[in-house]
Amino acid sequence: MAERLVVLSDMWGSRKGLWITSYLGYLQQYFDIVYHDSQVLADLQNVVKTPESLCEAFLKGGYDRAVSELLRKEQEESHYLTFCAGGTIAWSAALRGLPMKSLLAVSPLWMHQQTETPHVPVKLMYGEYMDNRPSEAWAEQMGVQMEVVPRFGRELYSDEKIIQLVCRELLERIIQKKHSLPVMKPLSVY
Numbered sequence: 001m002a003e004r005l006v007v008l009s010d011m012w013g014s015r016k017g018l019w020i021t022s023y024l025g026y027l028q029q030y031f032d033i034v035y036h037d038s039q040v041l042a043d044l045q046n047v048v049k050t051p052e053s054l055c056e057a058f059l060k061g062g063y064d065r066a067v068s069e070l071l072r073k074e075q076e077e078s079h080y081l082t083f084c085a086g087g088t089i090a091w092s093a094a095l096r097g098l099p100m101k102s103l104l105a106v107s108p109l110w111m112h113q114q115t116e117t118p119h120v121p122v123k124l125m126y127g128e129y130m131d132n133r134p135s136e137a138w139a140e141q142m143g144v145q146m147e148v149v150p151r152f153g154r155e156l157y158s159d160e161k162i163i164q165l166v167c168r169e170l171l172e173r174i175i176q177k178k179h180s181l182p183v184m185k186p187l188s189v190y
Helices: 020-027 051-073 085-095 136-142 154-158 160-175
Strands: 003-008 031-036 078-083 100-106 122-127 145-149
Touching (some): 003 020, 003 085, 020 031, 051 085, 078 160, 085 100, 100 160, 122 154, 136 145, 154 160
Parallel strands (some): 003 031, 003 078, 100 122, 122 145
16 A cells, blocks of 8 residues: 655645646655645635735735644645645644654745644755755754755755655655655755
């Protein structure tokens, strides 16, 4: 039986998320995948679509709605692969009891403000040029693995090289029958 993988989109959801089909295409034959659009979870489909207005809508209740909705929908312990806002949603839901085996969050927002860590193996990945990414000291203090990929920004997850590397890492765990993230090696873009 395939491991269950829950995928949470970035704040744009499927509207600007054609890149997500690459992840799903690579992973669908190895995982039982459940996909959630973060905008739908947050009930923000009708918000004006500027980065500023969408970000503000997430901060003014969208995250809380998304966390509550994810907790309502997901009852089965699963691995989580998340992007941008989806990482923040999954992290917060895990702190509130979401059954989670592991979390691989690419460019999660506002992590540097977190003071609690989910009790699962966590790996965070950021682009070197992403604003407001947590410091190495924060990651060490929180007990999470963090990788900073050189020469990429916040939307590194939409780059085909990163897509292949993230998928390869997840698939290696399946092939080696390792179903958790005790120590995940850094991804090499080069």
